[in-house]
Amino acid sequence: MTATVYLGSSNGNDPKYCGNARRLGTLLAQAGIAVVFGGAGVGTMKSLADGVLEAGGSLTGVMPGGFKGRKDYAEKGIDVRLNAPGLHFIETPDMGTRIATMENLSDVCIILPGSHGTMEEFFSYFVGIELGRFDRKIAILNTDGYYTPLLDLIRNMVREGFSPEDDLSRLIVAATPEELVEKLKEL
Numbered sequence: 001m002t003a004t005v006y007l008g009s010s011n012g013n014d015p016k017y018c019g020n021a022r023r024l025g026t027l028l029a030q031a032g033i034a035v036v037f038g039g040a041g042v043g044t045m046k047s048l049a050d051g052v053l054e055a056g057g058s059l060t061g062v063m064p065g066g067f068k069g070r071k072d073y074a075e076k077g078i079d080v081r082l083n084a085p086g087l088h089f090i091e092t093p094d095m096g097t098r099i100a101t102m103e104n105l106s107d108v109c110i111i112l113p114g115s116h117g118t119m120e121e122f123f124s125y126f127v128g129i130e131l132g133r134f135d136r137k138i139a140i141l142n143t144d145g146y147y148t149p150l151l152d153l154i155r156n157m158v159r160e161g162f163s164p165e166d167d168l169s170r171l172i173v174a175a176t177p178e179e180l181v182e183k184l185k186e187l
Contacts, residue, residue, distance in 0.1 A: 002034040002058075003139075003184070004106035006121040008114040009043040009080065017113050020143055021047035024112070024177035029057025031181055036105045038098075039063035039089060041082030044112060053086050060088045062102050064095055099124050103134070108184060110139045113146045129170055130163075137187060139172040141180050147173075 005028075011018050021044040028035050029052045038045055039061025052059045061082055081089075092098040099121055103109075109125045111118060128134055140147050151173065157163040174180035 001032075001107045001184070001187070002036060002105055003028060003108050003110050004036040004102045004125075005048055005110045005112065006102075006114060006118045006125075007037070007044045007048060007112035008118060009038070009040050009045055010115070011043055011047075012113060016143060017044050018047040020141060020177050021045075021112055022051040024048060024110075024141065024180065025051025025053075025057070026055045027177050027181040028052060028184075029055035031185060033181075033184065034058035034060070036060045036062060036102050038102075038117075039082055039087075040080045041084070042080050044114070046082065048112075049082055049084065049087070053084055058088075059086060060090060060105065062090045062092060062098050062105075064093060064098055065091045103128055106136070108137050108139060108187065110141065110180065110184075111147070112141045113143055119150075126167070126170070130167070136170075137172050138170055139174065139180055139184060141177065142173050142175055 007021055025035065025048040035052050035057060037048055040046065049059055063081055090101060092101055103125055111122050125138060129136060142148060154167060158165055158167055172183045174183055
């Protein structure tokens with residue numbers, strides 16, 4: 001199984017975000033689940049990568065060529081691209097191709113706390129399911145209720161008739177990395 005993991009290029013305001021990302025990377029590697037991620041060596045993406053690589057797992061980073069990341073990283077001259085032994089790297093021409101490449105490489109999508117980019121990737125994956133491009137699950141690590149408002153929004157879209165009822169059945173929601181990996185093993 002290969003999981004595409006969408007998460008942040010920031011650390012967040014609490015060390016638990018990086019800790020959970022690293023722990024998830026370790027658990028995925030130990031379960032033999034290959035990981036595809038955005039390829040950045042910053043934020044929770046770096047923590048995830050560290051966990052996967054330290055546990056001897058398979059890791060693929062996907063990033064557009066010349067990508068500088070968030071504006072504050074670019075202004076500081078920070079190279080956001082992860083350069084690590086054991087990392088397979090795919091360079092794409094743009095962000096749209098990056099998302100499509102990550103979708104095509106995966107059997108399941110996992111989202112961790114993140115920002116606008118994570119939401120774009122999540123909804124792109126969700127739309128891909130809805131349009132029949134693929135038939136997969138989306139696993140959400142709902143750290144301390146981070147994604148509860150998103151889940152409430154999706155329930156409201158279903159309740160109000162804008163999304164089909166089976167949208168909710170596509171979601172796997174877990175509170176901890178351990179619970180999430182155990183649910184993936186059941187797929």
